[in-house]
Amino acid sequence: MKVALGEIWQVLPISLYVKPSELRDWLKFYKPSGGDRYDPSYGIKLTQILARFFDAQMSNIEATWGPIDGICVVPSTKGVVPHPLCRVYERTNVGLPLVEVLVRGKGPLRHRFAHRDGFDCTSQGAGHKILLLDDVYTTGATAQSAAYALKSAGYEVPGILTIARRINPDFTPQVRSLWERCSADEFDFNGKFI
Template sequence: MHGGRITGRAPFDCIVVVPSANPDRPPPHPLHTILSQLGLQVPIRVLLRRGPASWVQPAGRDGFVLAEKCSPQRVFLVDDVYTTGARINSAAAALTDAGHEVRGALVIARRVNPDYQPAAATFWDHQRAQPFTWSDSPVVNRFIT
């Protein structure tokens, strides 16, 4: 299912998994292994590593740094969990600052805390009211062309 979502954003040169926020988890990220088993025929590259930023702060340009220098790539980002968007946005910023083009992104799961703020509660209530089907892939399908 997600393999089709990824290839639908082509052309791109590689897939990059957003590094884990857990400093005790060594690379590669478990998603790297999963993606390599999908038969996408696109290289999964480790272009990023954690930068000096703390993950208690909002998204910043120092959240990630390049793990390797390479010619500019058209990149598709994959992240495991979207909570505030800080990690995936910081990853996209680091890649863009290095001259890469972020062609799209896929997040596997979304964490919503409805007690965080009124907008989160509104979003949560709206999503809970939506019928779920795998073919419609909640929220994102209507935004992907």
């Protein structure tokens, strides 16, 4: 990914999850595109998670990255506009404006394949620091491509906040060890975030 984009942005996951899990279902079926398993109450649960995280961690985020001017949701690769995560974020009432400046570009985006033209930015952002928000971070190709587009348009992107990072404990022994360490700890919104 670094070769394709020139840099990699730091990722801040609120939580980790495995498949199957309740959190995975919330993240998959909060979207109307979830088919017959779509459940709008899952979006409310995600709003609560995001709001509690911002309430507990905004001062730490700004102490680490400086004042944030806005939040930009990583657009859907399937063309759903606006992304359902925009509504989830708006319900948090965090107070940072939602900056909707990314649209799907012409470059291909696939699992593990980031692209410089995956997204286009509809405005120039010199002097604006934008935190990128995604619902799920799996390989990072989509979110990293979105960060690249923002940076190319002059925005400063200190990092990518994601509600959850998908973990496959069977991928490597190191990933299994990470999952075992993290899942042994009780979740705490006030814990150290970086």
